[in-house]
Amino acid sequence: MASKSQSCSIWVGSETGILKGVSLSKQQAFNFCEMSCLSRDQEVCVLEWGDPLESEVLVGCANGTVKAFSTEKGIFTESKECGDATQGKFTGLAMMDGSLVTCAESGILKVWKEGCTDTIEINVGNGVCRMRQNPSRRSQVATGGKENPLKVWDLERPDKAIFTAKNVKNDWLDLRVPVWVRDIGFIPDSDKIVTCTGYHQMRVYDPSSPQRRPVLEAEFGEYPLTALSLPASQGTVVVGNTHGQLAVLDLRKGLVRGCLKGLAGGVRGLQCHPTLPLVASCGLDRFLRVHSLEDRSLLHKVYLKSRLNCVLLSSRNLELSGADLSGEVEEVKQEGEEDGETDEVWDAMETVTDKTNKRATEKAAEENAVKGPKKRRKVAKK
């Protein structure tokens, strides 16, 4: 069990309540669940890392419990009651200085401190769809939902939101544009926040600028965008919608850079790898897919038998198994050898500069050769 969980580099939560770990190096998926006492109210709603070393996974369930799963030991270590089913499902989990931050659909955002029973509680408004923590400033969280605009809260000053987004201007029929924030992302190295909406819009807000309206707005497709993720390379964002379309959008102009193909069902969870150009997506078609962002090709596809709700990627290299260092060393050596071979191949080849001229002359020669016999044939028939 321990070795299995240590080799897993992608964690997926399903609707049946099973936490699944996928190891790409071993090409296997493992189920981690408690003694096959499965039930639908244990449905996994959110997955988050419990600590920066990524040794613990926090699992938020539909019945209000938050379970901690240790990746090193391979078992659930503790479980905490953080609310009940009446408040709705969890929409966000975060860890801040050892205390747990949870947000439910009804809008109740609570900070649970270790040891003491009193909690800081904020009501962020009804119908929350997502709560996310700012990775660079751990005390800031953003929330948004249906008819609930984007709000950024500082947990050290929980009375009022630091930033509340203003709705865009009325559209061309002078009607109020409805608000439905489905997912939020913080752009690294800047203050900006990206959101994707249920009305197939992607918006960028800048709290440091005086305007509370979005700085950039872009539309994609005709279906609600359900998930969003920011890749390691700056300037782009990956979004997914309910039809199974994944697109890479440009953040400078708001254009579609390209689409990732393959999904058949609605996207529920998306995450980009922190350093490599990879994105993992999971959805209602019961598959976990890993695409490469450079050439938009499908790298891995894993069938996990239940509908998947959320995905969590570890920062280490997905291809290598994290457990044994010797394995890493061997693979590094292999890469070195391959480089050496390719160098030899390059040295053996001729330089390319002359080839273009040769090609032009060869082409002309070919054309002449083709034209020649044709002319001769015509003459003969006459």
Added chain:
Amino acid sequence: QMYGTHVQADSVEEEAAFPPNFSVSEIKNKQRRHFMFMKLKQEKRKRKLELKKKRKKEREALGDKAPPKEVPKTIENQRIYDETTVNPEDEEVAFDEGTDEFSSYFNRLTNPKVLITTSDRPRGRTVRFCEQLSTAVPDSHVYYRRGLALKRVIPQCISRGFTFLIVINEDRKVPNGMVLCHLPNGPTAHFKVSSVRLRKEMKRRGKDPTEHSPEVILNNFTTRLGHSIGRMFAALFPHDPQFIGRQVATFHNQRDFIFFRFHRYIFKNEKKVGIQELGPRFTLKLRSLQKGTFDSKYGEYEWVHKRHEMDSSRRKFHL
């Protein structure tokens, strides 16, 4: 006049030594070309028959030692193995199916009640199709659509205790689509309907179906998606079939097309069965399966048919 040179078997085999043969398509005269082509086909057929006879003789000569007959390749034989094929002993899938939206039907907590309607202003063919479909499905009611929005119809159906909503879409006076929605909160399947045959167009048909509940046969729904759709069809009919009625409804899936047939059977003796086809006949092809009741704009799709990605291989099927 006949053309001088003939296509000889020998010259075909020794191509390297001879100049290239003329092909039948280069003859400009249509009559002569047709004649040469017929001759070519006859010779080809003759050669094929000779080969067959030779092989049969060899097989008989070898007797028991003959190699087994080769099975011809068909598209179903060559189907690409689908990794979502359900293993009957799989616990996780069993749990998933045991607690999904149809669990209340399969645990015998609810009985099916079906509402059949059409798109607005249906033509005669669609109306007759709906009537015949309602005789095939027990406890079903046909209502005129009256231009009502489906999103408003659905809460009313739920309050009146319906479990299924079938909407037959019509285009150019012919039914061409079907939306099958499981009611309390269940999945919505959108199908393309083709090849609809009404009762009077059937040859050698029996009398009209009676009120007895038919048996249901679901063939070849192997993948996970196929399982969900198969369960959806099964939930349309009452749990206990009345064998006195000797009626059976078959949903046969082949190459992602689902063929619906309605028969009456009679056992003449232990080994012989006679069947009469009654009832409408149509084929369905799944276009999308949406989680939740009908909401094409904001609903989440569990499976969407994407032609360019999914139909690229002739041997890959999804149901």
